Amino acid sequence: MSLRLFSRALPKSCPASPQRSIVGLRVRFNSSDAPVTPEKMPIPTRTRNLADFSMANRVCMVTGGARGLGLEFCKAFIQSGCTDLAILDLKEEEAAAAGEELIKQSCVDSTMEPTDYRVMGLGCDVSSELSVQQAFRKVMDTYGRIDSVVASAGIVENYSAFDYPFDRIKRLYDINVHGAFFTAREAARHMIPQGGGSIVLVASMSANIVNIPQPQTPYNAAKAAVKHMAASLAVEWAKKGVRVNCLSPGYMLTKLTRTILAHDPELKRTWESLTPMGRMGEPEDLAGAIVFLASDASRFMTGSEIRVDGGYCII
Known part of the structure; x- marks a missing residue:
């Protein structure tokens, strides 16, 4: 298995997002109906963020990271300060290309340089231990x-129970279930000796309801x-510093769902009528949740599920 690695020089933390205009900042938090003038505006101080949400100085890995939700998770980590990231996908060239594009995007309107990042693209068949x-x-x-x-x-396919070919069922379980288990187990093998870490298994609202x-x-x-599986592993590894x-x-x-729904x-x-919020989610709607689970912000949380479904499972 070959790999492509984009090396960096000296690590440094990502800067805060470009500061909003003073007018926009003042209007958003102004509780008075009085007109806002530049003379009345205080000079804003630096943006403050809860440090526990930072992904700086953390080595992150995402399987299925070349596209779809996996790619969104990679973007969220980079935007939260991660500079050491391994992107795993079935085709190594796609994983490497995704890494190159992430670095390119992250350097736009930023003081960061491509050499500040170490993003690795790896080919990996998660169904193979x-x-x-x-x-x-x-x-x-x-x-x-x-x-x-x-x-x-992960993959999803739609066949009726009577028509579902066995080889397709086996493939789905090999990727979605066995792949998650192999990934979590190998992660824990390496995290336990170093004192711990965070593992996030991506399930679905389909774990709770029938679509x-x-x-x-x-x-x-x-x-x-x-x-x-996440709950069971969480209990097994809780005292060893590994959260699941x-x-x-x-x-x-x-992108794939949009293509399907276009037809x-x-x-x-x-789907929208069955969702209380009346819309489908945008992939970036998951950014906050994945960073929360992967970072120290959730350090006393393990064996839990966060649903981001627009309220679908409530009714």
Whole structure:
């Protein structure tokens, strides 16, 4: 297995986002109806953020990170200060290309340079225990530690129960369930000796409800397994410093989902009508949740599930 690594010079923390205009800042927090003039505006101080949400100085890994929600998780980590990131996907060239694009985007309107980042693109078949082990060895050889791991690789297919081919069911479970387990287990093997870390297994609201109108029984059952896997591993590793939590997205408008719904607008209307917020989620709606679970902000949280579904599971 080869890898592509973009090396950096001396590490330095990411700067805060470009400061908003003084007018915009004042209007947002002004409780008076009186007109706001520049003369009345205080000079704003630096932006303050809770330090525990920072991903700076953390080595992160995301499986299925070349596209879809996995790529959004990578973006969220970079935007939160991470400069050491391993992107795993089935095709190494796609993982490497995603890393290059992330670095390019992160340097726009920033003092950061491409050499400030170490982003690794790795080919990995998460359904293979050996492939996952090899990927972790390369990450450890490169960075020397691993702090936050997100098991995001997964697939979904829609067949009725009578028509679902067995080889497709097996493939789905190998990726969605076994892949999550292999990823979590290898992460814990390396985190425990270093004192701990955070593992996030990406399940789905389908772990809690039965999706309609599309038939997807094996997928729903697989995500329920991932949810309970996170809880079980959390208990097993709690006293060893390794936290395991679960993120369960609802219907998200990824690039692939947009393409599918473009040919089936009625399905989109159905999904939106069943969601209390009346819309599907944007991938970036998950950014805050994934950073919370992967960072020290959730340090007393393990075995829990965060659903980001627009209220779908409430009703």
